[in-house]
Amino acid sequence: MKMKKKVPxxxxxxxxxxTVLAGCSLKGNSTVDNSSKDGVTTLLMYQIGxxxxxxxxxxxxxxxxxxKEIGVRVNLQYIGWGDYEKKMSVIVSSGENYxxxxxxxxxxxxxxxxxADLTELFPKYAxxxxxxxxxxxxxxxxxNGKLYAFPxxxxxxxxxxxxxxxxxxxxxxxxxxNVKAYKDLGPLLKVIKENETDVMPFSxxxxxxxxxxxxxxxxxxxxxxxxxxxDTSKIINQYDNEQMKENLRIMHQYYNEGYxxxxxxxxxxxxxxxxxxxxxxQETQGPYDYGDTLLSTVAEQPIVSKAxxxxxxxxxxxxxxxxxxxxxxxxxxxxxxxxxxxxSDPDLLNxxxxxxxxxxxxxxxxxxxxLLDGYKSNNHMAAWNTGNNKIVYVxxxxxxxxxxQRDENIANATSSPILGFTFNTDSVKTEITNxxxxxxxxLDGLNTGTLDPDKAIPELNEKLKAAGYEKVxxxxxxxxxxxxxxxx
Amino acid sequence: xxxxPNYTVKKKKIEHVQVRTFNKKTNIFFNIMVGLFAFSCIFxxxxxxxxxxxxxxxxxxxxxxxxxxxxxIQGYTYLxxxxxxxxxxxxxxxxxxxxxxxxxxxxxxxxxxAISRPNFxxxxxxxxxxxxxxxxxxxxxxxxxxxTNMLQLKDTVWALILPMALSPFNIIVMRTFFRRQVPxxxxxxxxxxxxxxxxIFTQIVLPLAVPGIATISLFAALGYWNDWFNALLYIQSxxxxxxxxxxMKIQSNIDxxxxxxxxxxxxxxGLAAIPKEATRMAMVVISTLPIxxxxxxxxxxxxxxxxxxxxxx
Numbered sequence: 155m156k157m158k159k160k161v162p163x164x165x166x167x168x169x170x171x172x173t174v175l176a177g178c179s180l181k182g183n184s185t186v187d188n189s190s191k192d193g194v195t196t197l198l199m200y201q202i203g204x205x206x207x208x209x210x211x212x213x214x215x216x217x218x219x220x221x222k223e224i225g226v227r228v229n230l231q232y233i234g235w236g237d238y239e240k241k242m243s244v245i246v247s248s249g250e251n252y253x254x255x256x257x258x259x260x261x262x263x264x265x266x267x268x269x270a271d272l273t274e275l276f277p278k279y280a281x282x283x284x285x286x287x288x289x290x291x292x293x294x295x296x297x298n299g300k301l302y303a304f305p306x307x308x309x310x311x312x313x314x315x316x317x318x319x320x321x322x323x324x325x326x327x328x329x330x331x332n333v334k335a336y337k338d339l340g341p342l343l344k345v346i347k348e349n350e351t352d353v354m355p356f357s358x359x360x361x362x363x364x365x366x367x368x369x370x371x372x373x374x375x376x377x378x379x380x381x382x383x384x385d386t387s388k389i390i391n392q393y394d395n396e397q398m399k400e401n402l403r404i405m406h407q408y409y410n411e412g413y414x415x416x417x418x419x420x421x422x423x424x425x426x427x428x429x430x431x432x433x434x435x436q437e438t439q440g441p442y443d444y445g446d447t448l449l450s451t452v453a454e455q456p457i458v459s460k461a462x463x464x465x466x467x468x469x470x471x472x473x474x475x476x477x478x479x480x481x482x483x484x485x486x487x488x489x490x491x492x493x494x495x496x497x498s499d500p501d502l503l504n505x506x507x508x509x510x511x512x513x514x515x516x517x518x519x520x521x522x523x524x525l526l527d528g529y530k531s532n533n534h535m536a537a538w539n540t541g542n543n544k545i546v547y548v549x550x551x552x553x554x555x556x557x558x559q560r561d562e563n564i565a566n567a568t569s570s571p572i573l574g575f576t577f578n579t580d581s582v583k584t585e586i587t588n589x590x591x592x593x594x595x596x597l598d599g600l601n602t603g604t605l606d607p608d609k610a611i612p613e614l615n616e617k618l619k620a621a622g623y624e625k626v627x628x629x630x631x632x633x634x635x636x637x638x639x640x641x642x
Numbered sequence: 643x644x645x646x647p648n649y650t651v652k653k654k655k656i657e658h659v660q661v662r663t664f665n666k667k668t669n670i671f672f673n674i675m676v677g678l679f680a681f682s683c684i685f686x687x688x689x690x691x692x693x694x695x696x697x698x699x700x701x702x703x704x705x706x707x708x709x710x711x712x713x714x715i716q717g718y719t720y721l722x723x724x725x726x727x728x729x730x731x732x733x734x735x736x737x738x739x740x741x742x743x744x745x746x747x748x749x750x751x752x753x754x755x756a757i758s759r760p761n762f763x764x765x766x767x768x769x770x771x772x773x774x775x776x777x778x779x780x781x782x783x784x785x786x787x788x789x790t791n792m793l794q795l796k797d798t799v800w801a802l803i804l805p806m807a808l809s810p811f812n813i814i815v816m817r818t819f820f821r822r823q824v825p826x827x828x829x830x831x832x833x834x835x836x837x838x839x840x841x842i843f844t845q846i847v848l849p850l851a852v853p854g855i856a857t858i859s860l861f862a863a864l865g866y867w868n869d870w871f872n873a874l875l876y877i878q879s880x881x882x883x884x885x886x887x888x889x890m891k892i893q894s895n896i897d898x899x900x901x902x903x904x905x906x907x908x909x910x911x912g913l914a915a916i917p918k919e920a921t922r923m924a925m926v927v928i929s930t931l932p933i934x935x936x937x938x939x940x941x942x943x944x945x946x947x948x949x950x951x952x953x954x955x
Binding site for chain 1: 874
């Protein structure tokens with residue numbers, strides 16, 4: 155009798171011990187190891203995005219090479235697109251040890267001192283990569299006179315484009331050669347609306363922004379802009395600008411005519427790039443997209459685009475993909491050396507961006523590749539946030555003329571008047587938060603055409619005024635004037 | 643006998659019994675009210691099930707509909723392609739829930755029992771100790787540092803279990819429960835019979851406390867099942883991702899994509915990895931169904947258990 159009663163209790167204890175042991179063996183396979191053995195340093199690197207499926211193979215190739223050349227192995231950890239900001243901000247504020255990371259909130263964190271100062275390390279340990287960078291990258295990433303970033307050399311300038319789904323252009327024989335602004339889209343959208351019931355004429359959703367020919371100091375969600383068509387020495391509110399208002403009125407008209415989804419302001423429905431569910435979408439393109447080549451490749455269908463803004467080398471483009479070295483890192487020199495190698499060694503970089511050589515691609519000619527059947531969207535890394543686009547081989551469909559054109563375009567693109575200007579928000583922090591709250595009430599509604607700009611904008615301006623807009627703008631203008639004076 | 647008191651008591655005839663209840667009309671009214679409320683609770687879930695069986699094209703053109711123009715099991719067949727990841731995540735979730743609940747209940751009930759005993763000298767200190775963590779939270783960053791730097795638990799399954807292994811709220815609930823449901827005299831009499839403290843706890847007190855334990859088990863199990871935040875903070879490798887975090891990751895990726903529309907060329911790799919609407923709803927169904935199905939088994943205890951923490955002395 156007594157024995158019987160004890161049995162369940164003993165069982166429970168055994169179960170507990172058993173599971174504890176089982177739990178111990180349930181460890182992740184990516185043990186974080188920064189130690190160096192046999193003179194080989196292991197760098198911990200955080201990257202944004204999704205792991206490619208053949209990640210282990212790709213990294214083994216990299217590590218073999220880097221270990222031989224500079225005595226470094228890389229432990230690359232991916233953090234998902236949506237989680238990156240949250241996770242990195244915890245890692246940064248807890249002072250956790252890492253070596254290299256894809257930068258998020260670059261300016262804020264650099265001002266906080268989270269990143270190592272690379273002003274001297276960069277040219278010293280990664281000279282080759284440094285010399286290949288466009289000067290706009292250095293200018294655009296300089297915070298308080300110091301460079302904290304190792305920028306990826308890529309689309310140094312960008313233009314906002316309307317991208318058209320070519321199948322519908324061919325089907326209805328549409329002419330897009332005259333499209334230069336939002337107002338030119340009406341007749342085209344109308345054709346699709348009337349003939350294709352299953353197609354959304356204008357792919358607009360939450361997060362869509364009407365982009366006039368302006369550059370923005372605090373991103374396109376905040377009302378601090380410089381009008382590139384007007385006086386470039388003045389900070390203005392883009393929503394108080396006639397060019398912008400006109401665009402918004404047109405969007406509102408499109409919305410009323412049903413060219414835009416009724417729930418656009420709140421919906422996050424995607425119209426997949428590789429489907430026929432959309433006719434026009436707004437995209438950003440730069441020189442390394444080689445016209446519509448890149449977009450058409452990833453869309454798996456032909457796409458044609460028309461630019462609506464000037465090519466401008468802006469701060470946003472310069473900070474597109476920055477790698478930073480943690481100020482807590484014990485291997486700063488090695489980290490920069492590794493980034494230098496990654497950004498100057500074509501074999502190393504192309505092995506990541508196109509995947510395995512021989513399986514996914516083969517080299518043709520001096521700097522071109524032919525994609526093989528093994529090339530799939532999830533077995534290589536993206537060029538824009540991995541390494542120097544200048545040494546990435548191009549696809550064999552791209553002609554030498556296109557490459558020449560690319561380099562000319564880069565040389566001809568002008569710099570934005572606010573390139574390199576970082577606004578110090580210390581004295582107006584509360585106002586900035588208030589303004590950002592006001593903006594979030596109107597941004598999606600106005601930009602998707604859901605709200606009537608003639609009613610909403612006066613309302614918005616009223617609220618901005620109450621939130622202390624003038625004070626911030628004056629402070630910004632003051633700092634901007636000083637910035638301009640220092641440049642001349 | 644004469645002149646004695648008259649013992650026959652005149653009984654009052656009861657004409658009308660006033661039963662404390664609603665009259666018929668009110669009853670119907672309240673039934674409808676409660677019915678509507680219950681429906682509003684269950685409706686979203688029904689809707690999710692319907693969406694998960696809607697075809698993708700009908701979702702794109704018509705949006706959500708209660709009776710979609712085209713039914714499809716596409717969502718679930720796509721999930722079947724993902725089955726390695728989903729089964730792995732489901733395993734992690736179940737593992738964490740079972741082990742976590744067990745550890746949580748073991749710790750919580752023993753802690754609560756100790757501070758419920760009047761002859762435990764430090765009971766006041768330990769009660770306040772638990773209460774303080776209930777009222778003040780140290781915030782995310784300090785706990786992150788403790789977990790990663792001090793305990794080195796980053797990217798282990800323990801990072802999902804230990805942060806929730808002890809719940810101060812449940813401790814207080816159980817303490818009250820032990821005080822009220824387990825008479826001191828039973829414990830005393832067992833001691834007189836020569837039982838050790840351990841034996842009193844496991845053989846006398848615990849069997850008496852089953853309703854309370856079932857209640858806190860349910861709380862703990864729900865907490866573990868639904869937890870994704872610890873995974874967000876501490877989990878890096880794919881084979882340790884619990885189901886809820888898998889869902890959460892997809893959702894936050896979608897948000898990111900919509901915020902950065904216009905970079906399709908750059909983000910195409912990420913876009914390709916996002917499952918379609920119906921698939922997402924199918925995942926919600928799969929992750930909710932097990933816990934919803936286990937609810938009725940707990941309910942018996944749950945209703946009686948809810949009142950036990952009612953009075954916190």
